[in-house]
Amino acid sequence: xxxxxxxxxxxKGFLWGGxxxxxxxxxxxxxxDKGLTTAEVVKKAKNHADITLSSVSDESIQEAINxxxxxxxxxxxxxxxxxxxxxxxxxxxxxxFKAFRLSIAWARIFPQGDEAEPNEAGLKFYDDVFDExxxxxxxxxxxxxxxxxxxxxxxxxxxxxxxATIDNFLRFTKVVFSRYRTKVKYWMTFNEINAATWxxxxxxxxxxxxTTEEQLQIRYQSVHHQFVASALAVKQGxxxxxNFKIGSMLARGVSYPKTSNPVDVxxxxxxxxQNLFFTDIQVRGEYPEYMNRYFAEHNIVIEMNExxxxxxxxxxxxxxxxxxxxxxVTSASGKADGAGNMILGEQNPYLETSDWGWQIDPIGLRITxxxxxxxxxxxxxxxxNGLGAHDELEADGHVHDSYRIDYLKRHIEQMKEAIEDGxxxxxxxxxxxxxxxxxxxxxxxxxxxxxYVDQDDDGNGSLKRIxxxxxxxxxxxxxxxxxxx
Ligand code: BGP
Numbered sequence: 001x002x003x004x005x006x007x008x009x010x011x012k013g014f015l016w017g018g019x020x021x022x023x024x025x026x027x028x029x030x031x032x033d034k035g036l037t038t039a040e041v042v043k044k045a046k047n048h049a050d051i052t053l054s055s056v057s058d059e060s061i062q063e064a065i066n067x068x069x070x071x072x073x074x075x076x077x078x079x080x081x082x083x084x085x086x087x088x089x090x091x092x093x094x095x096x097f098k099a100f101r102l103s104i105a106w107a108r109i110f111p112q113g114d115e116a117e118p119n120e121a122g123l124k125f126y127d128d129v130f131d132e133x134x135x136x137x138x139x140x141x142x143x144x145x146x147x148x149x150x151x152x153x154x155x156x157x158x159x160x161x162x163x164a165t166i167d168n169f170l171r172f173t174k175v176v177f178s179r180y181r182t183k184v185k186y187w188m189t190f191n192e193i194n195a196a197t198w199x200x201x202x203x204x205x206x207x208x209x210x211t212t213e214e215q216l217q218i219r220y221q222s223v224h225h226q227f228v229a230s231a232l233a234v235k236q237g238x239x240x241x242x243n244f245k246i247g248s249m250l251a252r253g254v255s256y257p258k259t260s261n262p263v264d265v266x267x268x269x270x271x272x273x274q275n276l277f278f279t280d281i282q283v284r285g286e287y288p289e290y291m292n293r294y295f296a297e298h299n300i301v302i303e304m305n306e307x308x309x310x311x312x313x314x315x316x317x318x319x320x321x322x323x324x325x326x327x328x329v330t331s332a333s334g335k336a337d338g339a340g341n342m343i344l345g346e347q348n349p350y351l352e353t354s355d356w357g358w359q360i361d362p363i364g365l366r367i368t369x370x371x372x373x374x375x376x377x378x379x380x381x382x383x384x385n386g387l388g389a390h391d392e393l394e395a396d397g398h399v400h401d402s403y404r405i406d407y408l409k410r411h412i413e414q415m416k417e418a419i420e421d422g423x424x425x426x427x428x429x430x431x432x433x434x435x436x437x438x439x440x441x442x443x444x445x446x447x448x449x450x451x452y453v454d455q456d457d458d459g460n461g462s463l464k465r466i467x468x469x470x471x472x473x474x475x476x477x478x479x480x481x482x483x484x485x
Contacts (some may be wrong), residue, residue, distance in 0.1 A: 170232055
C-alpha cells in the first residue's frame, strides 16, 4: 500500500508580500548624483501597440538626454517612493507583509556604470530603506537589475552587447552584496531575463537600425553575457555570505496548443522551449541542445570564452522566481500577434481578459508551478502576479476594487492547489502593491495596487496614498497565512 501525507496549507514562513522596481516607483531621477538609466529614456506610450520594446534609437536617446521633463518620461518621477518610502513601508507593514521585492537602481550606485568608486549617497538610500523594512520584520527581496542599467553603459558600449558590461555589473554586485551583507538575504539577478529577446528593455543595446537577423544575434549574444554575469554574481554573492539565496527571474506563461493537432502541439512546444531556455541555463547550468538547431537556423553564433561553460555550471541559482500574468495560445498556422497578450500568442476563447487585453488564467498558474517543479526541482517563488486595471476614486473617497480581489483570490487558490500537488513554493509577492508607473506603457492609470496613488498619466496629483478595498482583503489573507480568501 502507498499512502503518504501531502501539504494542505501554505508553509510557515511563506514570503507573502508585494513587488516593485526602482524605475517604476522611486522618482528622484537626478537626485544625489544618480545617473540617467535606460528606463528613463523610454517614452510614454498609450498602449502596447504603440510600443515595441526595442523602439529606442540613438536619436531618441539624444532627444531624451536633452529633454528633462518627467511628463514625457514618467519613469523619472515614479510615485516618489524616494521621499515617501517610510509612509509606504508602514502601509505594507499594516497589511502584514513578510517580504517586499524592490530593485536597486544600478545608476544610483555607479551613475555612469564604470566609475572607480561607488556613490555613497545612493548606497545610503538603500540602507535607509532596508533599515525601515527591518523595523517591521519585512524581508527585502532585491532584484539587481530590473529592466534598467546606467545609460552611460549603453552610450559607451551598447549595454549588454559588450562583454565588458559583465565586469561593470560584477563591480556593482560586489559593492551591494558587501554593503547589505547582513540586511538582505534574498536576491535575484535579472528581472525577466527573457526580456533580452524583446530588445532594449532587457539588453540596454540599441538595435533599431538592424535587420531582424542581426537583432537576434545581438539579443542572444547580450543575454549570453547576462548568463555569465548572473552565474558569476551567484558565486560572488555566496562567497560574501554563504546564507544568501540568489535566484533567477523569468517571465513565464504556460503555452497551450490551439488544437490537439500535433502540428499545433509542436508549435506550442517550441514557444515553451524558447521560454524555458533561460531557466535551463540558469538552473541546470548549461545550454540546452534544442537551442543549437534554433541558433543554426537563424544564423546566430554565440561568442563564448573558453571557461564560460564552466562558469555557467558553477553559478546555478538557489531558487527560480518568475512573473505570471497570463498563458499563451499557439498554433502552427496562426499569427502570434499578441492579440491576447503582452508580447505573443493568440486569443484563448475560454479566458477573460484584463482592461489591457491580458488573458486571465489562474489554473495556468497551477500548471506552470507543476511544470517548473517537475523540470527543475528547486524552490519556486512567484514574484509577480496581478491585475492592471482602471481604478476609480469614488465620491465616498474609496476605490472599490472587487475585480482585483477576485483576480488575486483565484490565483492564490491555485497556488495552494500546487502546494498540495507537492510543489515547493517559497513565497508570493504580487506585482505593484502600491500603484506605480507601468513598465510597458509608462502609464500611471494602469493600476495594480492595494494602495491608490493620486497621480495621473501626466504627473498631476497630490501623490496621496489611499487604501483600496483590496488592502483590507490582503491583510486578512496574510493574517490567516492564505487560508481566509
Ligand atoms: C513585468 C515587469 C514589471 C511590470 C509588470 C506589469 O513584465 O517585470 O516591471 O511592470 O510586468 O507590466 P506593465 O507595467 O506593463 O503592466
